[in-house]
Amino acid sequence: MTTAACTYSASELTDAACLVSLGCQPRLRPLALPRYWDLLQRYRLDGAFRDAVDAVAEGLDMDLIEAHPIEGLVLHPREGSWLAYRLKDHPRLGVKDRLVLGLAHVAIAARAYPTPADLEEETVKRVSLAEVDDFLRSLTERLREAAVDADGLAVPHAELDAAWRVYSKLPPARPTTTGRLSESSTHRVIKEALEWLVEQGLANRAPELGVGCYRLAHRFRLQVRETAAMAAFAALCDIRRAQLIEED
Structure with missing residues (x-):
């Protein structure tokens, strides 16, 4: 050949x-x-x-x-490839589950890599269930405020609007009688997203850093960099950068 x-x-x-x-x-x-x-x-x-x-x-x-x-x-x-993973291919997920799980994945990436510089640095990022949930709670408030324009008309954002509305109605953490997180809690959604990253070699559990903590692998940053132009990711990065400015 x-x-x-x-x-x-x-x-x-x-x-x-x-x-x-x-x-x-x-x-x-x-x-x-x-x-x-x-x-x-x-x-x-x-x-x-x-x-x-x-x-x-x-x-x-x-x-x-x-x-x-x-x-x-x-x-x-590549997008559309037979090897690409799509949430709609998940056998257990309904439409609402796919919405909030997809939102969780994008939020993890946006919280860890809100700027182009972050996507170029090899610094290992750490995230936790609570931190991602706090970010998403703040995000839903900002998206609610941004959902209408100055004239009170709805501003369409097809990739985010339905997802944050479903997410905002779920409780943060609801343990069951066995001590596990309830299927209807946002912490469970975030944990499922992070555990999927672990299974794909994109993250590692880091219990020594605290409950529900994970380290994001270098290859996750590279994968995020490949999809950084996605509208939903860009929107969440804008919100994360605004948060960081306020915290300073």
């Missing part, structure tokens, strides 16, 4: 596909897997092999964002 001006052997193509396969398993880390580490270093140092890996990712309709020495190969499925 030929890619650009290079001809690849079957073993080279197998190695390229293997690296992409490892990158598609975001909880794997190259430092723990010699094979992963060797292929990653080869990608970083060998231009011809890098072209082959890029071509495999391209064929799978994925963007290869970075080859990070600790996080590994960071891949991002």
